[in-house]
Amino acid sequence: MFGRSRLLLAIALKHIAKRRRQTAVAVAGVAVGVGFFLAVSALMIGSQNDLIETLINSAPHIVISDEIRSPSPQPAVAAIPDGAVRVRGFKPRNEVRGMRGWQEILRAASAVPGAVASPSISGAVTLRTGGREEALAVIGIDPEVEEQVSQLEDNLAAGRLRDLETNQGGIIIGEELARRMGVGMGDTLGATSPRGGNRSLKVVGLVKQGGGTPFGAVSSAGYMLLREAQSLTGQPFVINRIGIRLPDPYAAEAIAARIEARYGYKAESWQERSTDLLGLLVTRNVIMYTVISAILLVASFGIYSVVSNSVSDKARDIAIMRSIGFSSGDLQRIFIAEGLVLAVIGVIVGWALGLVLLEILGSLEFPISGQPETIPLDRRPRQFALAGVASLFSAGIAAWLPARKAAQVDPVDILRGAA
């Protein structure tokens, strides 16, 4: 069996060696296809991975807020779930915002191995200085935990999160807001909350302009120590948000669902927050793989052409081999082997071409936010394997189509014609 395969391969190699120019064109076609497959997929997947990493790291993997997705049922409806109950004209009770039993939720979230949970509160205040007033969403955090959960610390242009602990009445605001209000590091601002809280705050940190924060736009958010924010906004001992960072970000969806099912509060994973964007990436991938598959398909036309010509030119040899006793399957395998050998050479050359293209792309620098940055590229062996398998598959089909003809050749027709 193995000896026969070697014989069929030897015949295929002889055919290929005889047609050097056609072989070179077909190999070049596959090589270019594979090379550009690698370059395009490295660019697309590299940028996608970079984007997903940003999505994952820019905010906690799970955010539990004091919202409830669907209102809780009226007691009468809850008491008789299958009954025909209709409640009309009821007045909803005014609930105090904030999470009830948040310490237990925090403990449960922290119980996930490797997870870090950070409680926070947000409330609206008005900042005043020198006759200027700005509305601000003030967020109370625990700096020690927050720096493990989000990248807020990395996005500070000045100061550190821990400075909130060492400065009473400290606040971190966005660079843009500071510029608008004409304040800088160490300056003092007046703050008033809608519930009447009133105090002076000292600027101890500035968030970079354009730098992301885990809580939304930089320009309208300020960060304070949790207990000071609770006091200022008149919500003592209350929190309305827990951010969770997980060792495996991809487990966020399942864990968020478990927490929400258990405690009722809305637990949003990073995947849920980015549903639209992730959907867009899927569409982008479909387009990318369609285009690069088309490149490989076009490359396989060269193989079809070579094998098809070979079958036509070798009609007499096919008849001879049939008379010797080669089966129709043997003949089919010879010509499929021709196509696959061309594809294998093309894939190897294409891999080399792909590596060169990746080196070139990887060396290009583009100014992003004033910093020279290189393009993120996906260089995983998986893409090389995928390009190779896709090329071999399309080459196999391209060779199989004309190879079927070889198997159908009637030796008598050829022998009669030759005589």
Add this chain to the structure above:
Amino acid sequence: MTALVEAHNLTRTLAGEPPVPLVRGLDLSVEPGTFTAVIGPSGCGKSSLLYLLGLLDRPTEGELRFDGIDTVPLDGDARAKLRLARFGFVFQFHFLLPEFTALENVQLPIRRLGRLSDEAASARALELLEAMDLAGHEHKTPDRMSGGQRQRVAIARALANDPSLVLGDEPTGNLDSVNSARVIEIFRALAHDQGRTVVCVTHDHNVADAADVRIHMLDGRIERTD
């Protein structure tokens, strides 16, 4: 003696309007170890008969047995297997694979059969080429050999699988008198010294004269046998 090849009412008609009869209801028996020549004018159905006997073509009617095996119901692959194991063909034109050397051409059936190792296959092919007075030509491709040498390579290839039945289709038709005589001598030796059965379709009266049995064909039928 049991016949190696037996045909009853062997018929081959090409489909069409009107149908073209090539072989018409032949009865034939070929004894083992004999050299048989099939002769007749062009278009009388000699080659068609040979292709039927060699299992390259299928009869439209009738019965054809080879060594007791009813070959008519066999499918394409089974017929190919039988050809590979028991048949050898020599054609008017040498029909060697042009990219392969003489040695590689002779090795083809041996390697396809897969019964011998590469070394043993090579040794057997060399032995056959030497028997055909082609020692020293084994690494030449067909385009670097004379017509007589090519035909002897083709005979060596036909014998590579140690066949019971050697079929020749005008094997001397493209050779000069010296090479023709040599091929005829080889065919006689195959039958008389090695006990193989040889059936040759020919226009060459020298081949016919050298044969043990002559089948005269006319219009797809056997006119007479002597």
